[in-house]
Amino acid sequence: MTGRDQAGHLVLCTCAGSQPVDAKALSAATGRACGKVHDALCLATPDIVGRAFAGPNTLMACVQEAEALTALATEAGIAAPHFVDIRDRAGWGEGDVTAKQAALLAEGDLAPAEPRILDVTSDGLCLIVGPEDAALAAADRLKDALAVTVLLTDAGAAPDKQPFDVVAGRIRKAAGAFGGFELTLDTLCQINPTGRQTTFTAPRDGAKTRCDIILDMTGGTPLFPAHHKREGYLRPDPKNPQAVADAILEASQMVGTFEKVLHVRTESALCAHSRAEQTGCTNCLDICPTGAIVPDGEHVTIDPMICAGCGACSSVCPSGAVAYAAPPVDDTFRRIEILARTFRTHGKTPTLLIHDDHGREMIALSARHGAGLPDHAVPLHIPAIAAFGHAEIMAALGAGFARVDILPSPRTERDPVLDQIALANALAGRDAARLIDVTDPEALEKALRGGFETVLHDPILPMGTRRQVTRVAATALHDATTVLPLPDGAPYGAVVVDTDACTLCLSCVSLCPSGALMDNVDRPELRFQEDACLQCGLCANICPEDAITLQPQLNLSPDALSPRILNAEEPAECVECGKPFGVASTIERIAGMLADKHPMFGAEKARMIRMCDTCRVNAMAHSENNPFASAPRPKTRTSDDYLN
Secondary structure (H helix, E strand, O other), rough: OOOOOOEEEEEEOOOOOOOOHHHHHHHHHHEEEOOOOOOOHHHHHHHHHHHOOOOOOOOEEEOOOHHHHHHHHHOOOOOOOEEEEHHHHHHOOOOOOOOHHHHHHHHHHHHOOOOOOEEEOOOOEEEEEEEEHHHHHHHHHHOOOOOEEEEEEEOOOOOOOOEEEEEEEEEEEEEOOOOOOOEEEEEEEEEEEEOOOOEEOEEOOOEEEEEEEEOOOOOOOOOOHHHHHHOOOOOOOOOHHHHHHHHHHHHHHHOOOEEEEEEEEEEEHHHHOOEEEOOOOOOHHHHOOOOEEEEEOEEEEEEOOOOOOOHHHHHOOOOEEEEEOOOOOHHHHHHHHHHHHHHHHHHOOOOEEOOOOHHHHHHHHHHHHHHOOOEEEEEEEEHHHOOHHHHHHHHHHHHOOOEEEEEEOOOOOHHHHHHHHHHHHHHHHHOOOOEEEOHHHHHHHHHHHOOOOOOOOOOOOOOOOHHHHHHHHHHHHHOOOEEEOOOOOOOOEEEEEEOOOOOOHHHHHHHHOOOOEOOOOOOOOOEEEEHOOOOOOHHHOOOOOOEEEEEEEOOOHHHOOOOEEEEEEEEEEOOOOOEEEHHHHHHHHHHHHHOOEEEOEEOOOOHHHOHHHHHHHHHHOOOOOOOOOOOOOOOOOOOOHHHH
């Protein structure tokens, strides 16, 4: 085990006898000493709680009463323990739950990775957009908490003087996120305070402004894609008073400095987006729901303020240029491995249930009001479901899980998850992963029961990059010589070259971002190493002869780890010095096209086509009637010339 110091104390509780607890097995799984097994520790007196938590580095197998137990420990002068839930997720489930309890305790004992944080400051500048009645009413409730400006979308006559700014117009363009929205307004009319009656000024277009918060009361088309993921943009249904009240309350709290989690890491050197103005991989650009990812030269850049942390970009990136960081991918691999290893030490074959906060609530409801999860279903909480891609699924299967079930929340984008499941099933060679799209706890229980095969292969240790783990897991599941066909768009595959069309110009080699395509400095050869190919398509896009096609597959043979020749020809040798300098067939083809058919390439000069660069320059410099030669230099005049 890794993470926290494993020398510590384990506190167990049967929750008034409602769950079985095998203290010996759980103590062995965590490497912690376990004393008395309690029945209802949360109802005990502070001195009893103090004695229970008095051991070093205490781990408490309960989460529901974590707040109460922390308060009791504080009252007793004892440091609060670390809490792990084994009751809702295992103890109140079906069958023999010891193996799952042991796995959950071992996984919960790992030290969590600290996320990267960015401070975001909001000065409380709030723009309320909407019709007069709804917008002015919301502004009146927020004027004491925020610096409010109202943008009326249906203004007729200018409203009477208000204790906040009022303008009329429409939003042409909106960009940014919480703490930094930037807006372009058209038909902007401001209040004209002069005269006996309040009026609007003449409209003007292209006005610029900024704000920290937008409260959209229009009920029309949202200003942003995936608007519910855009922090600082509140868009309640104006016909729903409760939704409006909730949005107003939320907006009133958005003043001060807040912590923004940086969900992904980027490594521009690995990005296969483009080379030499040729576009290759666009996976992350196509899948980002919020528009946080944009091209930036030969790579892409991600706006951390717009990024909502769905994680889909990480699961589809073929090179690892975009990687999920909250938690990091290697942290997820580590948790998968320890769950599988611990369960199989104490039980038989487990399945893995991937869920987020919504799934956590469903599991709790199932445990309290239903039959609970089956004993083989091991839950793993993931902050972003879409970040759990084919590599993570293959890591779970390779580590010893028989099946991976993914439970989405109502707001999870289904298409990216389904694509990754399809790719993982193609890699596994069977339907080993599936989406359980249910919202009823009882339906979840039924979906998880049975229907999986016993794992027979030796488990792997999922370490390394996502590509490396995928290959190792697939090798564990199949014969080492298998070639797995994959769906279009898969990030693994081969390059197929039409040797009749290929001229060995090697344009593809210069653009290949991963080094999968290589040349040979000694001979005209196009070489290819399959395990490095990202299937980004840059080689096919740049090929002037359209001689390259992509073939999605995963070749598990060791041959895929070594370069092989895709096309090769004899080199052309210089007719003067004998030095190899090009492709023989290409040189002969050019000579056949130009010799005696072009005024600059007569019988003598056609020979220069078959020379290397050095000899060709020398031949041109010393040839007669050289069209590039200048007039003879005049003789230098000296004093003797004048004296004579």
